[in-house]
Amino acid sequence: MFKTYNKSRLSLQKGDIMSAKRKQIISAAHQLFVDKGFALTSIQDILDKAGIAKGTFYNYFESKNQCLKAILESISEQVEQERREIAIGKEMSDEEVFIEQVTVRIKMNRQHHLLTVFETVSFSEDSELKLFMEEQHRAELQWIGSRFNDLYPDKAQDYTLDYAVIFTGITHHLILTWKLGSSQELDIEKVIRYALNSVKSLSNNQSYIIDPFLPVSWLDGDDNSKEVDITSVIKRLEELNEQLTKQKGTSKQKELTQFFIAELQKTTPRAFLLEGVIMSTKKAFHQTRFEHEVKQITEKIWKIIQ
Amino acid sequence: MFKTYNKSRLSLQKGDIMSAKRKQIISAAHQLFVDKGFALTSIQDILDKAGIAKGTFYNYFESKNQCLKAILESISEQVEQERREIAIGKEMSDEEVFIEQVTVRIKMNRQHHLLTVFETVSFSEDSELKLFMEEQHRAELQWIGSRFNDLYPDKAQDYTLDYAVIFTGITHHLILTWKLGSSQELDIEKVIRYALNSVKSLSNNQSYIIDPFLPVSWLDGDDNSKEVDITSVIKRLEELNEQLTKQKGTSKQKELTQFFIAELQKTTPRAFLLEGVIMSTKKAFHQTRFEHEVKQITEKIWKIIQ
DNA sequence: CAATTAATGGACTCTGGGTATAAAATATTC
DNA sequence: GAATATTTTATACCCAGAGTCCATTAATTG
Incomplete structure (x- = not known):
């Protein structure tokens, strides 16, 4: 009943040191969410697994949703970290680097059985959590877009966002569909290469698509702030x-x-x-x-x- | 004797005449799900809106989830119906027909604010509902694939499923991203044309992709039954x-x-x-x-x- | 009309998220 | 090391909401 979370955490927090207790809770909750799914994991389950009292839990998280958010956050940080490490001393224009970097997030999400952010944008009705996930999605798209610019500076240009969307769309949907049809392990790298090739093919053959669908500035936020109806x-x-x-x-x-x-x-x-x-x-x-x-x-x- | 759960009563088949009460409940629930979202709609809300008693509700649906399923089913039937009507007297190889047909489902889902099946495959932890949604996804992919064969009999071939996945992936992700960046109404038809053009462009330029990713038979179900871990x-x-x-x-x-x-x-x-x-x-x-x-x-x- | 079937409504159970709090355990400070 | 402050624990409790049960009351129908 003693926590044995190996998995040497590389997720260094910006300023605040995550207390050991907090980590312990996150680790327990995380494992449970992976095993049984978020909705089916009760707070009680988390308490039991982490071996703590309810009060303690609510000392660290104001709700179950916030706890999930914390987990997702920590994953995202790990992803960023690993991506940075991958790129060290390599050319940003190297496709292989990109592929490896993309793999990180997908593997992370799948290994965690926590559906990709993109997969679940709207799974929650908790507005804060939802916003958070949308933000994640936005960030990922922007990152991919910027990487496309690194890779194909002449081709991407105005189409970066389009390509980013197409790329993630294909990737995500291939994975989704694969899960539908087989339980075999899917070779993520293969998927990514496939999607990347598709995008490259498109970019080499723009006769069909004249204008980019989404302006590159689309996600810059600013004030296309959603108007409320x-x-x-x-x-x-x-x-x-x-x-x-x-x-x-x-x-x-x-x-x-x-x-x-x-x-x-x-x-x-x-x-x-x-x-x-x-x-x-x-x-x-x-x-x-x-x-x-x-x-x-x-x-x-x-x-x-x- | 009063039977609480009479299976034959609960699962009405297409042929059956949906009782007025059932329709009434579905309609109320539907509206509420659209307005407030599924999770935030309580059974009580449905009862109030439909003006019925709890007992009645559970006479027709065995749970809230099953009620949702019924709604989704009815939507799917409508979609099929409309698609059939659109095709009447038209050439199946006509791209415009296809575009219009695809639009139906997306519009339906958006107007209903019920995320596309593809959008939510895994939003529920209810295994039956999940299976149902997966089935929907599978059916839609297959339909799109078969339509691609109608449209481009020479090009599609072994790639049909690939193209279907790419097509839906792009469509879906474009819509998703659009919602992220703006509240303006998105021209669905434009999205579909864009995705279709992308696929066409790909099919005209297969130099990048040698083998199809997914065998056409992928979704035929049969026995790629998921093994349990x-x-x-x-x-x-x-x-x-x-x-x-x-x-x-x-x-x-x-x-x-x-x-x-x-x-x-x-x-x-x-x-x-x-x-x-x-x-x-x-x-x-x-x-x-x-x-x-x-x-x-x-x-x-x-x-x-x- | 009698018998069946549908509908009602309220009481009830159970789960699970979240709150409150007093007492016990730890940590911190001087 | 006592005094103080902070965390943790344990427990009882509140509340919403899903789902069940059932006795009573319509509504159908043969």
């Missing part, structure tokens, strides 16, 4: 209001809900009003059936008013 | 045993667990023995913390002994 928010508010009526909603809750509906329907909702009311709304729904829903809605409203 | 099963059994020791496991339970471990470690586990014990094992764990885990394990053992 106001009407959908209103819809949810109305739904909420309806439920409040049916059930034992307090009059204050209904009042707040209706206020939001009314205000959002105006051509120019007054931001300062909304902003002021969001806080008290959250409070009014604290510890009720609707807390989560309200949290989500207010988050969106928050985004709307910026 | 015995060692992983043993691992889980040991884990279970450990937990039983720590907690209030009955001696019978431990006995059974240890029997499995011992038997599976033999070079040739005796199938008839295992088979016989599985049933009583399930019983021994009925209504315990470990029921689910045991169910999973025995399922795997079942597969091992065929």
Whole structure:
């Protein structure tokens, strides 16, 4: 029952030293997630395996989701680290280096049975976790794109992002499909070579595709910040209001809900009003059936008013 | 006598007339899943929206997952239907027809906000649902492959499956990435054309790729039935045993667990023995913390002994 | 009408995430 | 090494939500 996590951790944290306990928990949780899957692993399982008390767990992670996030983070760091090491003293234009580097992440994810970030972007309804995963996806695409530029500086150019997407798309889908049809071990390197060749072939034969689909700057974030769909928010508010009526909603809750509906329907909702009311709304729904829903809605409203 | 689970009632086949109630439930659930997401929609929500009682719900679906499955099934049927209609009186070799047909599914999935089957193959830990989704994925790939054969009978050939995978991979990943970078409506048709052009370009330029990656027969199922990894099963059994020791496991339970471990470690586990014990094992764990885990394990053992 | 079948609604169980907290164990500081 | 601060533990508890049960009430139908 004593933790024996070998696997000499190379994941050095930026500044903070991960406490041994934290590592211990992560290691246990990680193993369980791999074995049984995230959803089927209960906190209790983690506690048992790590040999700790519940309180301790919540000392280090504020939720199961956050714990998963921590694991994913640590994996990502490992990946970065290894990729850096691979590149040491090598030419960045060397295809073999690239292939090896890409392999790292895929192997890591498969060995961990944690589906690739790309594989699961939307598997969670936890908005923070989701954002995190989207960010991971974005980062990976950008990395691949930049590597393409290293490899084929003349060919890639405006098409880098396109190629990155095509490359990951092919890779990912080949792996997925392989799993569908066989239990045999898949040679990841072969997949990557295949995908890379496809992209090269495309780049040599652009007669079919005239314009890049995605501008290279696509992922630069900045402010293509997703706009929130106001009407959908209103819809949810109305739904909420309806439920409040049916059930034992307090009059204050209904009042707040209706206020939001009314205000959002105006051509120019007054931001300062909304902003002021969001806080008290959250409070009014604290510890009720609707807390989560309200949290989500207010988050969106928050985004709307910026 | 009132039967809670009447199989013939629960699994209506295509031919059956879906009762109005069932439709009503599906429609409500569907809408909610779209609005709030699957995980965040509670059964209660569905009941409220559909205006029915809990009992009724469980008369028609044996679980929330099964309800989702029903929705997905109905969508798939719609897709098939529409695709058939599109093709009526048209040439199967017409690219435009193909494009329109493909669009159907994607639009359907996006309009429903239910991630494409391909997008979510592994989002659930419910093994039946998972199998169902895998099956969907398989079917879609096969369909696309066969359509490629219609379109490019001379080019496709041994590469059909490869191309199908590449095509869906590109399509899916483009959509995914688009969502990452912008909230603007994406022109699905444009995506499909882009992916199709990519595949065409590849097929015109096979110098890079000599052999198809996936044999066309890959998905024919039959007997590339996944083998179950015995060692992983043993691992889980040991884990279970450990937990039983720590907690209030009955001696019978431990006995059974240890029997499995011992038997599976033999070079040739005796199938008839295992088979016989599985049933009583399930019983021994009925209504315990470990029921689910045991169910999973025995399922795997079942597969091992065929 | 009588018998069957469907629908209701509420009470109930169980699991699992998360909180709270007092007491015990460790660490830290002087 | 005592005094203080911090972690850890253990345990009891809250709550939501899935799923079950069942007695009662419609609704169908032969």
